[in-house]
Amino acid sequence: MKKVKVATVWLDGCSGCHMSLLDMDALIIQLEKKIDIVYGPLVDTQEFPEDVDVTLVEGAVSSQDDLAKVQVIRQRSRLVISLGDCAVTGNVPAMRNSIPVNKLLQRVYIEGAQANKVVPTDRVPALLKTVRPVSEYVKVDYCLPGCPPPSKNITGMIVNLLEGRKPEANLTVKFG
Amino acid sequence: MKRITIEPVSRIEGHAKVTIQLNDAGQVENAELHVTQVRGFEKLTEGRPYYEMPGITARICGICPVSHLLASAKACDAIMAVRIPPAARKLRELIHYAQFVQSHALSFFYLSSPDLILGMDSNPATRNVLGIIATHPELARDGIELRKFGLQIIETLGQERVHSSWIVPGGVKSPITPAMRDKILAELPHAKQIADRTLQFFKSACDGFKDDIARFGCFPTMYCGMVNAAGDLQLYDGNLRFRGVTGDIITDQIPAADYADWISEATLRNSYLKAPYYKPQGLEGMYRVGPLARLNAADRCATPIADNELVEFRQRYGHPAHSAFFYHYARLLEIMFALEKIEALLADPQIVDEHVRANAGVNSLEGIGMIEAPRGVLIHHYKVNPDGAITWANLIVATGHNNLAMGKSVKQVATEYVHGDKIEEGMLNRVSAVIRAYDPCLSCSTHADGTIAMQVQLLSQDGKLLDELSR
Numbered sequence: 001m002k003k004v005k006v007a008t009v010w011l012d013g014c015s016g017c018h019m020s021l022l023d024m025d026a027l028i029i030q031l032e033k034k035i036d037i038v039y040g041p042l043v044d045t046q047e048f049p050e051d052v053d054v055t056l057v058e059g060a061v062s063s064q065d066d067l068a069k070v071q072v073i074r075q076r077s078r079l080v081i082s083l084g085d086c087a088v089t090g091n092v093p094a095m096r097n098s099i100p101v102n103k104l105l106q107r108v109y110i111e112g113a114q115a116n117k118v119v120p121t122d123r124v125p126a127l128l129k130t131v132r133p134v135s136e137y138v139k140v141d142y143c144l145p146g147c148p149p150p151s152k153n154i155t156g157m158i159v160n161l162l163e164g165r166k167p168e169a170n171l172t173v174k175f176g
Numbered sequence: 177m178k179r180i181t182i183e184p185v186s187r188i189e190g191h192a193k194v195t196i197q198l199n200d201a202g203q204v205e206n207a208e209l210h211v212t213q214v215r216g217f218e219k220l221t222e223g224r225p226y227y228e229m230p231g232i233t234a235r236i237c238g239i240c241p242v243s244h245l246l247a248s249a250k251a252c253d254a255i256m257a258v259r260i261p262p263a264a265r266k267l268r269e270l271i272h273y274a275q276f277v278q279s280h281a282l283s284f285f286y287l288s289s290p291d292l293i294l295g296m297d298s299n300p301a302t303r304n305v306l307g308i309i310a311t312h313p314e315l316a317r318d319g320i321e322l323r324k325f326g327l328q329i330i331e332t333l334g335q336e337r338v339h340s341s342w343i344v345p346g347g348v349k350s351p352i353t354p355a356m357r358d359k360i361l362a363e364l365p366h367a368k369q370i371a372d373r374t375l376q377f378f379k380s381a382c383d384g385f386k387d388d389i390a391r392f393g394c395f396p397t398m399y400c401g402m403v404n405a406a407g408d409l410q411l412y413d414g415n416l417r418f419r420g421v422t423g424d425i426i427t428d429q430i431p432a433a434d435y436a437d438w439i440s441e442a443t444l445r446n447s448y449l450k451a452p453y454y455k456p457q458g459l460e461g462m463y464r465v466g467p468l469a470r471l472n473a474a475d476r477c478a479t480p481i482a483d484n485e486l487v488e489f490r491q492r493y494g495h496p497a498h499s500a501f502f503y504h505y506a507r508l509l510e511i512m513f514a515l516e517k518i519e520a521l522l523a524d525p526q527i528v529d530e531h532v533r534a535n536a537g538v539n540s541l542e543g544i545g546m547i548e549a550p551r552g553v554l555i556h557h558y559k560v561n562p563d564g565a566i567t568w569a570n571l572i573v574a575t576g577h578n579n580l581a582m583g584k585s586v587k588q589v590a591t592e593y594v595h596g597d598k599i600e601e602g603m604l605n606r607v608s609a610v611i612r613a614y615d616p617c618l619s620c621s622t623h624a625d626g627t628i629a630m631q632v633q634l635l636s637q638d639g640k641l642l643d644e645l646s647r
Binding site: 023037095104116117121127148 | 182183184186187188189190191195210214215216218219220221232235236237238239241282286287300301303304305306309310313316317320321323324327337338339440441442443444445446447448450453455458459570605608
């Protein structure tokens with residue numbers, strides 16, 4: 001059987017959703033026979049591949065880089081799933097939305113340094129004015145809420161999709 | 177002039193890219209590590225009640241949220257001016273050691289073992305944890321089980337594996353029951369077997385990596401780690417020690433409250449990650465933190481198995497050992513240390529005491545919490561108003577301390593392995609692999625110091641970056 005191509009992506013988040021994904025523990029040994037991880041923090045692919053079956057997106061859209069990434073991901077993925085509250089709502093990263101970007105950078109790099117006080121500008125991606133959920137920029141097929149989503153919800157979603165079932169919306173969710 | 181970009185640097189915890197500049201002769205002119213994300217927790221937490229800080233700052237990192245919970249709770253303890261109950265301290269230590277086991281296991285088995293087992297030059301399409309599962313199922317299973325052992329302790333105590341709310345200002349929310357303790361103890365021997373098996377395997381494999389050892393971030397620096405008054409390795413509480421390049425102790429017993437007298441931070445124009453430095457030496461004061469730095473800084477571990485291993489490590493590779501390749505070795509040794517500590521804590525009758533939380537309001541307008549996170553020294557520093565609202569916050573995270581050294585390591589590996597006439601994937605993977613050795617948590621570093629786009633401009637031998645920094 002042809003393996004299902006899965007990508008995982010980490011935008012502005014903490015990686016906790018990826019950890020919850022790995023919290024499937026030994027189930028990953030069985031999944032290895034059914035899926036290929038073709039892109040993401042766990043593998044070495046440099047460019048987001050064409051023709052991905054399912055992409056799990058952790059994190060909110062916060063920088064120009066993030067924005068460019070979600071657009072490529074959408075074009076090249078059959079299904080896009082928002083993985084966790086940052087992708088679904090903006091969550092903690094969006095706490096900066098009431099602060100002008102220049103004030104935030106000023107606080108960190110000028111007031112928050114003792115030497116060489118300068119706001120980095122060379123080859124670092126610019127921050128967007130506000131942090132937004134993935135679904136504000138591209139169509140999202142499914143959402144897995146939670147901070148992080150419980151591991152069994154993530155594996156439940158994956159197993160459902162592998163077996164050709166439409167995921168159901170009656171999952172236990174952990175907020176906060 | 178030709179520029180090679182490695183983007184993203186894979187199998188690390190966060191977003192980074194490396195740019196390597198080659199001159200017309202195809203030789204590496206410069207190499208830079210860029211961290212490319214920014215979050216600004218110091219600013220976005222202004223105005224929040226101090227007791228929310230553990231929960232908010234845990235979201236800096238999903239790999240080591242326990243580190244942030246603990247450093248934050250310790251800063252809050254200081255604001256409340258409480259001494260937490262003895263059982264609470266022991267339970268915090270217990271969950272901390274459990275986190276070391278899971279975080280170090282993640283780094284070694286899930287992220288770095290593909291390089292070490294499958295080979296730096298192996299096919300990149302399968303050079304990952306699924307490739308390890310397919311070809312080395314026993315090793316993969318060991319890694320999965322060791323990580324799970326640590327996470328199950330965290331889950332047992334805190335009800336959640338990621339972002340538990342069990343660690344609170346003043347202590348912890350609930351005690352451990354004898355049944356919970358006994359369940360952990362029953363699984364401990366298996367975890368120790370895995371840790372020992374992996375460490376012995378790694379030691380025997382080191383001889384096959386002589387070239388990499390000599391070229392993987394192998395240069396003298398200072399090392400910073402937490403110790404007690406006797407010089408023993410400490411992870412939860414202690415004072416900082418800086419050990420110098422030749423093994424002499426430069427400064428010792430720096431308490432958390434004095435960190436700013438010894439550590440300053442510089443901004444890099446081309447990086448979102450600030451660069452801390454050892455203040456008395458100015459911008460030249462490069463030091464390293466994390467597993468290798470801790471073992472270099474301390475005199476001993478003060479647990480029997482880890483100490484035997486440490487003696488052997490020092491006999492084989494010297495003290496201090498300077499190659500970043502040994503971060504892997506130190507990480508495995510620390511897993512054993514953490515398991516020994518877990519065993520000792522669970523044998524202590526006081527661990528099941530039910531008094532685990534002290535209560536108080538704002539008694540001090542400033543608090544500093546310092547711990548050793550898996551990746552190195554972590555400092556949370558808060559100021560509050562009399563109502564307990566945060567007016568100012570500063571966070572210095574482990575990966576930040578290593579900023580300058582990681583940059584220098586990237587440059588060293590690029591210079592040794594990358595040559596312009598024919599670029600091979602394996603060369604570039606080695607550049608990524610040296611970054612993996614530090615196990616940088618760019619999630620942590622980007623959130624904390626404000627931003628996290630980090631571009632480390634490496635220190636070239638002619639010192640270009642230092643020139644820039646010194647302006």
